[in-house]
Amino acid sequence: MYFFFDEVQRIVDWEETVNAFQVDFDCDIYVTGSNSYLLSSEYSTYLSGRCVEIKMLPLSFREFLDFHGFEIRQTQSALGGTRKQVVDGNGAQYDLRDAFQAFLRFGGMPGITEVGLDQEKAMTLLDGIYSTVGMRDILERERRRGRQITDPILLCRIILYLADNIGSSISAGYIHQTRIA
Structure with a gap:
Protein backbone atom coordinates (compact mmCIF):
# COMPACT_ATOMS: atom_id res chain seq x y z
CA MET A 1 0.00 0.00 0.00
CA TYR A 2 1.30 3.45 -0.92
CA PHE A 3 0.16 6.86 0.29
CA PHE A 4 1.10 9.99 -1.62
CA PHE A 5 0.68 13.45 -0.10
CA ASP A 6 1.48 16.59 -2.06
CA GLU A 7 1.69 20.06 -0.48
CA VAL A 8 0.73 18.43 2.83
CA GLN A 9 2.36 21.25 4.79
CA ARG A 10 -0.80 23.32 4.23
CA ILE A 11 -2.77 21.01 6.56
CA VAL A 12 -2.64 21.68 10.28
CA ASP A 13 -0.93 18.86 12.23
CA TRP A 14 -0.18 16.86 9.07
CA GLU A 15 2.80 15.32 10.82
CA GLU A 16 0.63 13.51 13.37
CA THR A 17 -1.61 12.09 10.65
CA VAL A 18 1.30 10.84 8.57
CA ASN A 19 2.85 9.27 11.68
CA ALA A 20 -0.48 7.56 12.47
CA PHE A 21 -0.66 6.08 8.96
CA GLN A 22 2.89 4.81 9.35
CA VAL A 23 1.95 3.06 12.60
CA ASP A 24 -1.49 1.76 11.60
CA PHE A 25 -0.79 0.49 8.08
CA ASP A 26 1.88 -1.56 6.35
CA CYS A 27 2.59 1.15 3.80
CA ASP A 28 5.09 3.39 2.11
CA ILE A 29 4.36 7.09 2.45
CA TYR A 30 5.59 9.74 0.03
CA VAL A 31 5.37 13.38 1.02
CA THR A 32 6.18 15.97 -1.63
CA GLY A 33 6.03 19.70 -1.87
CA SER A 34 7.73 22.80 -3.09
CA ASN A 35 7.41 24.73 0.12
CA SER A 36 10.60 25.91 1.82
CA TYR A 37 9.31 24.42 5.08
CA LEU A 38 8.86 21.00 3.54
CA LEU A 39 12.16 21.20 1.68
CA SER A 40 14.05 21.84 4.87
CA SER A 41 15.11 19.06 7.17
CA GLU A 42 12.54 20.19 9.75
CA TYR A 43 9.91 17.75 8.58
CA SER A 44 12.10 14.73 9.21
CA THR A 45 11.94 15.59 12.92
CA TYR A 46 8.16 15.30 12.81
CA LEU A 47 8.36 11.88 11.21
CA SER A 48 10.44 10.47 14.06
CA HIS A 68 13.56 18.76 -25.76
CA GLY A 69 14.14 15.94 -28.23
CA PHE A 70 17.68 16.96 -29.17
CA GLU A 71 20.66 14.68 -29.56
CA ILE A 72 24.33 15.46 -29.89
CA ARG A 73 26.03 14.20 -33.03
CA GLN A 74 29.62 14.40 -34.03
CA THR A 75 29.99 15.67 -37.60
CA GLN A 76 32.88 15.87 -39.98
CA SER A 77 33.98 19.28 -41.19
CA ALA A 78 35.09 19.97 -44.76
CA LEU A 79 38.68 20.23 -43.52
CA GLY A 80 38.63 16.80 -41.91
CA GLY A 81 38.09 17.87 -38.32
CA THR A 82 35.14 16.91 -36.18
CA ARG A 83 32.69 18.98 -34.23
CA LYS A 84 29.61 18.33 -32.16
CA GLN A 85 26.21 19.58 -33.21
CA VAL A 86 22.76 19.35 -31.74
CA VAL A 87 20.11 17.79 -33.96
CA ASP A 88 16.38 17.97 -33.35
CA GLY A 89 13.75 15.39 -34.30
CA ASN A 90 13.27 17.00 -37.73
CA GLY A 91 16.97 16.78 -38.56
CA ALA A 92 17.65 20.51 -38.11
CA GLN A 93 21.18 21.12 -36.86
CA TYR A 94 22.20 23.66 -34.26
CA ASP A 95 25.53 24.73 -32.87
CA LEU A 96 26.26 23.11 -29.51
CA ARG A 97 27.06 26.53 -28.03
CA ASP A 98 23.60 27.82 -29.04
CA ALA A 99 21.94 24.86 -27.34
CA PHE A 100 24.00 25.50 -24.21
CA GLN A 101 23.01 29.19 -24.28
CA ALA A 102 19.35 28.07 -24.40
CA PHE A 103 20.02 25.84 -21.38
CA LEU A 104 21.57 28.76 -19.49
CA ARG A 105 18.68 31.04 -20.40
CA PHE A 106 15.80 28.67 -19.65
CA GLY A 107 17.41 26.55 -16.95
CA GLY A 108 16.83 22.98 -16.00
CA MET A 109 13.22 23.01 -14.87
CA PRO A 110 11.47 20.00 -16.45
CA GLY A 111 8.23 21.99 -16.87
CA ILE A 112 9.91 24.08 -19.57
CA THR A 113 9.53 21.16 -21.97
CA GLU A 114 5.76 21.67 -21.86
CA VAL A 115 6.08 25.18 -23.32
CA GLY A 116 9.13 24.52 -25.50
CA LEU A 117 11.81 27.09 -26.05
CA ASP A 118 9.39 29.93 -26.73
CA GLN A 119 10.99 32.67 -24.64
CA GLU A 120 7.78 34.45 -23.61
CA LYS A 121 6.03 31.26 -22.46
CA ALA A 122 9.15 29.92 -20.76
CA MET A 123 9.74 33.16 -18.86
CA THR A 124 6.10 33.21 -17.74
CA LEU A 125 6.47 29.66 -16.40
CA LEU A 126 9.79 30.43 -14.69
CA ASP A 127 8.36 33.60 -13.14
CA GLY A 128 5.51 31.53 -11.70
CA ILE A 129 7.97 29.06 -10.19
CA TYR A 130 10.06 31.89 -8.76
CA SER A 131 7.02 33.64 -7.32
CA THR A 132 5.82 30.45 -5.67
CA VAL A 133 9.06 29.01 -4.35
CA GLY A 134 11.27 32.05 -4.12
CA MET A 135 8.86 34.46 -2.60
CA ARG A 136 5.54 33.14 -1.29
CA ASP A 137 7.07 30.17 0.50
CA ILE A 138 9.80 32.25 2.14
CA LEU A 139 7.30 34.86 3.31
CA GLU A 140 4.96 32.15 4.60
CA ARG A 141 7.75 30.36 6.45
CA GLU A 142 8.90 33.51 8.21
CA ARG A 143 5.30 34.41 9.15
CA ARG A 144 4.88 30.93 10.69
CA ARG A 145 8.02 31.47 12.76
CA GLY A 146 6.56 34.68 14.16
CA ARG A 147 8.75 36.92 12.05
CA GLN A 148 7.60 39.10 9.24
CA ILE A 149 9.54 40.31 6.25
CA THR A 150 8.45 43.92 6.09
CA ASP A 151 9.64 44.65 2.55
CA PRO A 152 8.90 41.79 0.12
CA ILE A 153 9.99 43.96 -2.84
CA LEU A 154 13.42 44.42 -1.27
CA LEU A 155 13.63 40.65 -0.68
CA CYS A 156 12.83 40.10 -4.35
CA ARG A 157 15.53 42.57 -5.42
CA ILE A 158 18.10 40.90 -3.15
CA ILE A 159 17.24 37.42 -4.47
CA LEU A 160 17.55 38.62 -8.08
CA TYR A 161 20.84 40.37 -7.27
CA LEU A 162 22.24 37.21 -5.66
CA ALA A 163 21.12 35.13 -8.64
CA ASP A 164 22.85 37.54 -11.03
CA ASN A 165 26.05 37.38 -9.00
CA ILE A 166 26.39 33.66 -8.38
CA GLY A 167 30.02 32.79 -7.79
CA SER A 168 30.95 36.24 -6.50
CA SER A 169 31.92 37.01 -2.93
CA ILE A 170 29.02 38.94 -1.47
CA SER A 171 28.36 40.37 1.97
CA ALA A 172 25.51 42.40 3.42
CA GLY A 173 27.78 45.45 3.34
CA TYR A 174 28.57 44.90 -0.34
CA ILE A 175 24.89 44.59 -1.19
CA HIS A 176 24.22 47.82 0.68
CA GLN A 177 27.05 49.61 -1.20
CA THR A 178 25.55 48.61 -4.54
CA ARG A 179 22.35 50.34 -3.42
CA ILE A 180 20.17 47.31 -3.97
CA ALA A 181 18.77 47.91 -0.53
Whole structure:
Protein backbone atom coordinates (compact mmCIF):
# COMPACT_ATOMS: atom_id res chain seq x y z
CA MET A 1 0.00 0.00 0.00
CA TYR A 2 1.30 3.45 -0.92
CA PHE A 3 0.16 6.86 0.29
CA PHE A 4 1.10 9.99 -1.62
CA PHE A 5 0.68 13.45 -0.10
CA ASP A 6 1.48 16.59 -2.06
CA GLU A 7 1.69 20.06 -0.48
CA VAL A 8 0.73 18.43 2.83
CA GLN A 9 2.36 21.25 4.79
CA ARG A 10 -0.80 23.32 4.23
CA ILE A 11 -2.77 21.01 6.56
CA VAL A 12 -2.64 21.68 10.28
CA ASP A 13 -0.93 18.86 12.23
CA TRP A 14 -0.18 16.86 9.07
CA GLU A 15 2.80 15.32 10.82
CA GLU A 16 0.63 13.51 13.37
CA THR A 17 -1.61 12.09 10.65
CA VAL A 18 1.30 10.84 8.57
CA ASN A 19 2.85 9.27 11.68
CA ALA A 20 -0.48 7.56 12.47
CA PHE A 21 -0.66 6.08 8.96
CA GLN A 22 2.89 4.81 9.35
CA VAL A 23 1.95 3.06 12.60
CA ASP A 24 -1.49 1.76 11.60
CA PHE A 25 -0.79 0.49 8.08
CA ASP A 26 1.88 -1.56 6.35
CA CYS A 27 2.59 1.15 3.80
CA ASP A 28 5.09 3.39 2.11
CA ILE A 29 4.36 7.09 2.45
CA TYR A 30 5.59 9.74 0.03
CA VAL A 31 5.37 13.38 1.02
CA THR A 32 6.18 15.97 -1.63
CA GLY A 33 6.03 19.70 -1.87
CA SER A 34 7.73 22.80 -3.09
CA ASN A 35 7.41 24.73 0.12
CA SER A 36 10.60 25.91 1.82
CA TYR A 37 9.31 24.42 5.08
CA LEU A 38 8.86 21.00 3.54
CA LEU A 39 12.16 21.20 1.68
CA SER A 40 14.05 21.84 4.87
CA SER A 41 15.11 19.06 7.17
CA GLU A 42 12.54 20.19 9.75
CA TYR A 43 9.91 17.75 8.58
CA SER A 44 12.10 14.73 9.21
CA THR A 45 11.94 15.59 12.92
CA TYR A 46 8.16 15.30 12.81
CA LEU A 47 8.36 11.88 11.21
CA SER A 48 10.44 10.47 14.06
CA GLY A 49 13.48 9.64 11.94
CA ARG A 50 11.51 7.25 9.73
CA CYS A 51 12.04 9.14 6.53
CA VAL A 52 14.46 9.33 3.66
CA GLU A 53 14.84 12.65 1.92
CA ILE A 54 15.11 12.46 -1.86
CA LYS A 55 16.45 15.69 -3.24
CA MET A 56 15.32 16.65 -6.71
CA LEU A 57 17.75 18.60 -8.82
CA PRO A 58 17.15 20.57 -11.99
CA LEU A 59 17.96 18.93 -15.31
CA SER A 60 21.56 18.65 -16.41
CA PHE A 61 22.48 19.94 -19.88
CA ARG A 62 22.30 16.39 -21.27
CA GLU A 63 18.85 15.89 -19.70
CA PHE A 64 17.74 19.30 -21.01
CA LEU A 65 18.64 18.17 -24.53
CA ASP A 66 16.85 14.83 -24.07
CA PHE A 67 13.70 16.50 -22.70
CA HIS A 68 13.56 18.76 -25.76
CA GLY A 69 14.14 15.94 -28.23
CA PHE A 70 17.68 16.96 -29.17
CA GLU A 71 20.66 14.68 -29.56
CA ILE A 72 24.33 15.46 -29.89
CA ARG A 73 26.03 14.20 -33.03
CA GLN A 74 29.62 14.40 -34.03
CA THR A 75 29.99 15.67 -37.60
CA GLN A 76 32.88 15.87 -39.98
CA SER A 77 33.98 19.28 -41.19
CA ALA A 78 35.09 19.97 -44.76
CA LEU A 79 38.68 20.23 -43.52
CA GLY A 80 38.63 16.80 -41.91
CA GLY A 81 38.09 17.87 -38.32
CA THR A 82 35.14 16.91 -36.18
CA ARG A 83 32.69 18.98 -34.23
CA LYS A 84 29.61 18.33 -32.16
CA GLN A 85 26.21 19.58 -33.21
CA VAL A 86 22.76 19.35 -31.74
CA VAL A 87 20.11 17.79 -33.96
CA ASP A 88 16.38 17.97 -33.35
CA GLY A 89 13.75 15.39 -34.30
CA ASN A 90 13.27 17.00 -37.73
CA GLY A 91 16.97 16.78 -38.56
CA ALA A 92 17.65 20.51 -38.11
CA GLN A 93 21.18 21.12 -36.86
CA TYR A 94 22.20 23.66 -34.26
CA ASP A 95 25.53 24.73 -32.87
CA LEU A 96 26.26 23.11 -29.51
CA ARG A 97 27.06 26.53 -28.03
CA ASP A 98 23.60 27.82 -29.04
CA ALA A 99 21.94 24.86 -27.34
CA PHE A 100 24.00 25.50 -24.21
CA GLN A 101 23.01 29.19 -24.28
CA ALA A 102 19.35 28.07 -24.40
CA PHE A 103 20.02 25.84 -21.38
CA LEU A 104 21.57 28.76 -19.49
CA ARG A 105 18.68 31.04 -20.40
CA PHE A 106 15.80 28.67 -19.65
CA GLY A 107 17.41 26.55 -16.95
CA GLY A 108 16.83 22.98 -16.00
CA MET A 109 13.22 23.01 -14.87
CA PRO A 110 11.47 20.00 -16.45
CA GLY A 111 8.23 21.99 -16.87
CA ILE A 112 9.91 24.08 -19.57
CA THR A 113 9.53 21.16 -21.97
CA GLU A 114 5.76 21.67 -21.86
CA VAL A 115 6.08 25.18 -23.32
CA GLY A 116 9.13 24.52 -25.50
CA LEU A 117 11.81 27.09 -26.05
CA ASP A 118 9.39 29.93 -26.73
CA GLN A 119 10.99 32.67 -24.64
CA GLU A 120 7.78 34.45 -23.61
CA LYS A 121 6.03 31.26 -22.46
CA ALA A 122 9.15 29.92 -20.76
CA MET A 123 9.74 33.16 -18.86
CA THR A 124 6.10 33.21 -17.74
CA LEU A 125 6.47 29.66 -16.40
CA LEU A 126 9.79 30.43 -14.69
CA ASP A 127 8.36 33.60 -13.14
CA GLY A 128 5.51 31.53 -11.70
CA ILE A 129 7.97 29.06 -10.19
CA TYR A 130 10.06 31.89 -8.76
CA SER A 131 7.02 33.64 -7.32
CA THR A 132 5.82 30.45 -5.67
CA VAL A 133 9.06 29.01 -4.35
CA GLY A 134 11.27 32.05 -4.12
CA MET A 135 8.86 34.46 -2.60
CA ARG A 136 5.54 33.14 -1.29
CA ASP A 137 7.07 30.17 0.50
CA ILE A 138 9.80 32.25 2.14
CA LEU A 139 7.30 34.86 3.31
CA GLU A 140 4.96 32.15 4.60
CA ARG A 141 7.75 30.36 6.45
CA GLU A 142 8.90 33.51 8.21
CA ARG A 143 5.30 34.41 9.15
CA ARG A 144 4.88 30.93 10.69
CA ARG A 145 8.02 31.47 12.76
CA GLY A 146 6.56 34.68 14.16
CA ARG A 147 8.75 36.92 12.05
CA GLN A 148 7.60 39.10 9.24
CA ILE A 149 9.54 40.31 6.25
CA THR A 150 8.45 43.92 6.09
CA ASP A 151 9.64 44.65 2.55
CA PRO A 152 8.90 41.79 0.12
CA ILE A 153 9.99 43.96 -2.84
CA LEU A 154 13.42 44.42 -1.27
CA LEU A 155 13.63 40.65 -0.68
CA CYS A 156 12.83 40.10 -4.35
CA ARG A 157 15.53 42.57 -5.42
CA ILE A 158 18.10 40.90 -3.15
CA ILE A 159 17.24 37.42 -4.47
CA LEU A 160 17.55 38.62 -8.08
CA TYR A 161 20.84 40.37 -7.27
CA LEU A 162 22.24 37.21 -5.66
CA ALA A 163 21.12 35.13 -8.64
CA ASP A 164 22.85 37.54 -11.03
CA ASN A 165 26.05 37.38 -9.00
CA ILE A 166 26.39 33.66 -8.38
CA GLY A 167 30.02 32.79 -7.79
CA SER A 168 30.95 36.24 -6.50
CA SER A 169 31.92 37.01 -2.93
CA ILE A 170 29.02 38.94 -1.47
CA SER A 171 28.36 40.37 1.97
CA ALA A 172 25.51 42.40 3.42
CA GLY A 173 27.78 45.45 3.34
CA TYR A 174 28.57 44.90 -0.34
CA ILE A 175 24.89 44.59 -1.19
CA HIS A 176 24.22 47.82 0.68
CA GLN A 177 27.05 49.61 -1.20
CA THR A 178 25.55 48.61 -4.54
CA ARG A 179 22.35 50.34 -3.42
CA ILE A 180 20.17 47.31 -3.97
CA ALA A 181 18.77 47.91 -0.53
